[in-house]
Amino acid sequence: MDNQQQDYISDRLNVLRLRFIERLRGELAYLSDFADQVRKGHVDELALNDCRQRLHKLAGSGGTFGFPSLGEFARDLEKRLKREQKALAAESDGQFDFLPVDENIADQLELLIGIADLDNPLSTERERSVQPDEELVSHGMLVRLIVVLDATDQLKALPDELQKYGFSVETIESREGVLLASSADPCNAAAVLCSDASIEGVARWLEAHPRGAYQPPVPVVCIGQAENFDRRYHVAQHGARAFMSAPVDLPELVERLETLVQELAAGTKGRVMIVDDDRELAEHYCLVLKSAGIEAHAVSDPLTLLSELYAFEPELLLMDIELGAHSGVILARMIRFHARWLSLPIVYLSSEDDPERQLRALSGGADEFLVKPISEDYLIRAVQMRCHRARQLSELMNRDSLTRLLKHSVIKQEVERERQRCTRGDYSSVAVLLDIDHFKQVNDTWGHAQGDVVIRTLANLLRNRLRESDAIGRYGGEEFLVVLPHCEPSAALRLMSGILESFSELEFSSEEEVFHVTFSAGVAKINDFSAGDQIIEAADKALYERKRNGRNGVTLYTDNA
């Protein structure tokens, strides 16, 4: 997010605060009038309920917009009113139009009005948070690594080797003066690689380049000979996230880097829907989350909740408990009627702070409670953590454990979904089926474990070389299926030929012997077919054709393939 967007968010937050103050004036006038009615004995059940709901809203939003004491006072008064309401209902048994509300409530309301100093809200100024540069941390795009070279030469060959896997690699010297004076900015790197001898200097260098408020530190991967506990402890103490023994096993290192890169990207992202009938508050939360790079969407009308869920597909739902005439607890139960949303984490964001009532509300189908008012910092971190966990769970369900690519059934569905999308949008998309050549021979010669390394390496290479919008799945044992939206077959052929060449150049080693592996691919234009299965069948025919005519190449499906 650039400075302009951050400024826009700050301006919008200010507008919302001013709007809240305007609304607060109206609310206070209402409460003052209500206090009069209490003194005159002119309060009925409906009015009492209305007043309690207004206090509930103030309790939730006061602190957020710079009036924390007012919020707290409103919360206490709301509880008081709730008790009063219960007692009066039991006493009157519905016999009277007006309820004999305790005059002390009127006194309390007047006190509340007195503490609301509308001209002096507390500052809710926020720090400008620095956003992760998505291009450099997310999968499918150029991932930037920094290799810190030193006299030990342990990392000398790494830059060239890592570039073959599709990483963009920058090198710098480890000598402290050079490192600190270097123009290389580690903040935008997905990882820093160094030897164990350089770890202290690297740690100091990273300290001099702190990342943004809500970003995890740049992961450091340390490579060295340190076999003993003390050395490894020293490396961990200086912040290394991974340690690998030299000489480094390249596919293992690439895999570790891939995991770190994905964790880094996943840790800061998120897709959240906020349901709150208080429009300003909902928009405020949205803006706060957006300022930290989280996608957020606000819904104020419970009637549109389900359709908005399907349209936005959130990873997390934050919902108020009292939504005017509707209850968040019942809405949570309704959401669970739909199998699609059974695993959606639902968190109540409410001013309800009574643990007993919170527990009762949770039994309705939600997972957790966050109590309003909530600080911006806490909201962002809480959402980031929960989205991260939700994504981990969904990855477990949808991803293959060996390669972390989409599972067979998921990638198959993706082909059909893309067919529908590109037909609707009238653009060209492509599906590619890839199969490793003579893979049985690889297993037979080098062993099954080495065969697994080859499969994982091709998965990593595909992840690095394809766009984030592309879908990559493990279709079978050594077979991969890729969906390339917005892509012409000619471009897919060029792209696959490039990946094919890189893959054939990679060196695998077993028992000191080096071997190379190739793959073949079949390409089909998605738009040419009326069902997903036909597309996969066509790509498979093209792949078979390729295998027949000499492997290590790409073939486009044509009617006579």
Ligand SMILES: Nc1nc2c(ncn2[C@@H]2O[C@H](COP(=O)(O)OP(=O)(O)OP(=O)(O)O)[C@@H](O)[C@H]2O)c(=O)[nH]1
């Ligand atoms: N190591 C390993 N091997 C697997 C895995 N899944 C499938 N295989 C093996 O992959 C091999 C596929 O062999 P074939 O289908 O005969 O094809 P191929 O040897 O690749 O020959 P061509 O496709 O004609 O080039 C079989 O030996 C499977 O046992 C896996 O997860 N790990």
